[in-house]
Amino acid sequence: MKALMKYRCWLFFAVVFTLPMYMRLNNGLLLIFILVSLFDIIFISKKISLKNLLVNGWPIVGFFMLSAMAAFHNGDVNNFRYLETHWSLLFVPLVMLSEKNFYAKIRRTTFISLVWGCLAALAICYLNLIMKIISEGESLQNWFAWHHMGHDFTFITDAHPTYLGLFVVTSILFLIQDKKFPQVSKYILLIIFLFGLFQLASKMAILLLVLFFLYLAINNIRQYKQQLILLIFGILFSAFVFWTFGNQYMKSRMFSVDEILDEKRIDRWEVSYQIFKENPFYGAGFEKIKGIRKEKYLHGDYSLAAANDLNAHNQFLEYLSVNGAVGGFVYAISLGFLFLLSIYRRDHLFTFIFFAFALANLTESMMVRIMGVEYFAIFASLFLCSKGSDCANNRQSIRRDDIMLSAKKMDKI
Template sequence: MKKVLELRFWALYLTVFTLPMFMRLNNIFLGIFVLLGLASLIFDYKSWDISNFWKSWPVFSFFILAVFGSFYGAELWEGFKYLERYWSFILVPFVIMGEKDKYSERRKQIFMALVWGSLATLIICYGNVIYEMVTRNEPLHYFFRWRHVNHRFTNIADIHPTYLGVFIVTAIIFLIHHKGDRPYLRYATILFLLIGLFQLASRVALLMLLVLVGYFLLMRIAKYRFQSIFILLGLILCLVVFNKIGSSYLKQRLFTKEAIVDDKRFERWDASYQIFKENPFMGVGFAKIEEMRNQKYIDFGFDEAARNDLNAHNQFLELLSRNGAIGGFVYVCSLGFLLLLSMYRRDYLFSLIFFAFILANVTESMLVRIKGIEFFAVFATLFLCGVNPKRLEKE
């Protein structure tokens, strides 16, 4: 039975590997991991320390918010339906923190699973681009046209471009910190991931990358001199290449001020803020948030946003409108605690990851989407296991 239970670690690797791709496949591996983890509590209970679970409060507190939001103003069965996607907030930390030392020892392997998963996803996406160009007899310069970038680039892998961008940036951060064998393979991987970021045409992902470059150049260049120069040169190379041969759509999306200043997403934030002002303490819950927000969109003239049931595209405003001031308070405390604790521990790998995650949440509501929930649940819990970051750098 112990050999079977050992498969829970491989199930976690496969869960993280498939995180940047196909949602159904990823959910299957996640379910297997949780079931095997819970089974280990029954058959190998001596290795468990359930008291460690409370250390993961920055993660499972979002499940508590989801419970309040799900049943506030909703029927019992309807509430359970709303709650369905949020179980990772409590099950993942419960399983990992119960055996936190065992998972801490596998920190490197878990990150490598994300690296390989990001690579595999980009290969799938680029393979589809090549297939479409060949079957349509498209010229080479069509490679960067609108039909092969952003959502149309990632649709084949069933992933949102910004979410894939967050995973890729996380993989790059890890590869910079990780000192292993075959450095040339590592740098080739980083370069490929950089190129993929531009193909995603995600402004948030590129902003995260720029922050990463600035951090290493200003704060850590003495320790990561070669890596910093390599990332900077790779970024400049990608900027030049995509600006020279990229389509007008790609240039307009990435290299013009109007694409950022005129983004209607920022104007739509006011709809969620108005809902919060009208319901400041408890919010409106899941049962009413979509209807009320769509009505606000219509009142403000954002008919397309209403037709597509767009969320707030800002995690803080999402929680304010859904859970009121309590939701906003939990979000600030949880993310702030993780960021400050990582800085206090000098675990700069996770400091950058948490900062990038917070940055992504400025324009995305990542903690209401399965991929974002799962990413946060796994990696925030892994950080809370408390491994010594210096040990990872030596591996």
């Protein structure tokens, strides 16, 4: 029993570690983890809990139900292939919520696994970048050239820059609030991650970091004074290096108002909204959505979007077009519930994680790609397994100590 639990634990950490890179490897590890876990909790420990899955895990399972509804929209039972990306929304919370206490205990180690995974992914990307610069005889001034940033930077790890940027921001959030991580190692990692965000050229990730900085400055300036100084230094230094050595094209992409507003993206959102208006209740479903969207892209002269089969690049609009009003309602109520519950629990780390996820979904359909689906399934389940933040637990511990001290004084009297 103990050996199997230890094996499962390491499998789980390996899944989180590989989340920022190499999708096939990560998916293989996730499949093994789920199969081993299901075998254990059903046949050995017999801890399977469908009640926990339905009562506590509905904000996650609800998204799987939307996927099933979209897959079998036309009643064709052969459409199981459309669920390939979404199975983790059912099985990950089933496994984790069946053993809530166990996963609550390894919460911190789970985040550490993501930290090292992000570091490994960036290290592989930077090693590949250095080798390309050397092999092609380029100057180091081309470090921030367009062909060394964004998708070209992360291609070697099979990662999307926006998703990797979100994982890096999550790692930064964890490192800043974690008090047990060695200080020197923490500061080195923070500098690497901050510099990496500019190499990823993810405007959303940098925006999230700035918002987090403002949050710390307003609410916890005394508690996180050193981290705030490091954040300011890291952001300014990375921005200075990028502005000095980056080419004009990448500067305009990162800092231009036109690029930030991106009228073409907003016009494409109108296409998804039109599809919703034509299918207001249950949406178009998985089987028809690509064809309908491509036709409207071509009609609206969005040839590049049509050629690349671009999705809505806005998760709310994605659910509206695929699942109709039902999808939009489930998306809003599920994320809203998780966000408000994290505030109620005073779990500040997850409050910002859910906020960051929702904000990133404004420009990305993160629940379409398996990397985003798996990230949400794992960390939303981890949150639901937790009983509250360390800060909240510490406050409760302090209150208990005060009560015990008062009781002792009363006994003496």
